[in-house]
Amino acid sequence: MAPLLSLILSLLAASVIAEDSALPSLNDVTAAEAFIEASEVVVIGFFETPSDETFGYKEFVEAAKTVKHIPVALCSDKEAWAKLGIVSDTVSIFRKADNHQDNLQLSETKKVEADGLARFITMNELRYITEYNQVTAVGLFQSEVKGHLLLFINRGSSDYEVLKDRLGALAPEFVGKFLFVLVHGVKSNEKSLGYFGLTSRDLPRVGIYDRDSDMKWLMPEGEISTERVRKFCQSLILGNLKVRGQNK
Numbered sequence: 001m002a003p004l005l006s007l008i009l010s011l012l013a014a015s016v017i018a019e020d021s022a023l024p025s026l027n028d029v030t031a032a033e034a035f036i037e038a039s040e041v042v043v044i045g046f047f048e049t050p051s052d053e054t055f056g057y058k059e060f061v062e063a064a065k066t067v068k069h070i071p072v073a074l075c076s077d078k079e080a081w082a083k084l085g086i087v088s089d090t091v092s093i094f095r096k097a098d099n100h101q102d103n104l105q106l107s108e109t110k111k112v113e114a115d116g117l118a119r120f121i122t123m124n125e126l127r128y129i130t131e132y133n134q135v136t137a138v139g140l141f142q143s144e145v146k147g148h149l150l151l152f153i154n155r156g157s158s159d160y161e162v163l164k165d166r167l168g169a170l171a172p173e174f175v176g177k178f179l180f181v182l183v184h185g186v187k188s189n190e191k192s193l194g195y196f197g198l199t200s201r202d203l204p205r206v207g208i209y210d211r212d213s214d215m216k217w218l219m220p221e222g223e224i225s226t227e228r229v230r231k232f233c234q235s236l237i238l239g240n241l242k243v244r245g246q247n248k
Contacts, residue, residue: 023064024073032080035073036094040127042071046081046090050074056106060091062114067121091117097126098145099175128171129164129180140179146211147178149233152193153204154185163204163224170226174233208236217241
């Protein structure tokens with residue numbers, strides 16, 4: 001692991017150019033791929049001419065300041081553009097949770113604002129385990145991955161961090177099959193809890209929602225172990241789960 005990390009860091013260090021924006025500049029395909037591989041979610045602004053006079057550039061730099069928890073970079077290298085399917089100035093989000101690249105082609109937008117770019121980034125910021133809220137719900141329901149593995153849990157519970165980390169570690173096994181979602185037992189999520197016949201007093205529980213069939217399942221009560229959740233997910237993939245509402 002250490003050699004790989006050293007390679008990534010050296011590639012990034014070699015390719016970063018100091019810009020007024022303070023954003024790293026990815027100068028070749030290798031640097032771009034290393035940047036994308038290094039984190040669950042990254043954002044790259046592909047600008048042919050990264051300057052304040054370029055449409056959308058200033059707004060992108062401002063938006064980057066409001067999403068400091070997400071790695072953001074610039075790229076003007078045309079070989080990297082071709083490798084990543086970029087044809088004109090574009091803001092792209094790369095995420096591992098569903099192996100997806102979300103592109104906002106600036107030439108197709110009439111107006112670009114920093115707030116709008118920041119919202120585009122945050123609503124598409126899906127991680128191996130994504131906290132459900134009004135913003136991330138947009139990205140979750142726009143993803144091509146239709147299965148949602150849901151961890152219903154109260155934020156202040158003693159097992160909160162353990163279960164969150166446990167399911168987050170399991171999620172990479174089901175990339176392309178499920179999005180793992182964290183649903184807190186708060187008032188704003190009462191409708192989601194009620195859909196599964198739950199209240200905050202029933203938590204923690206694990207459920208699956210399949211958007212294709214609009215069907216839902218609850219994992220039987222008991223320990224929320226890695227192996228039980230893995231088998232629960234595999235049961236849906238194999239078509240072994242009962243019809244909606246029969247296995248609560």
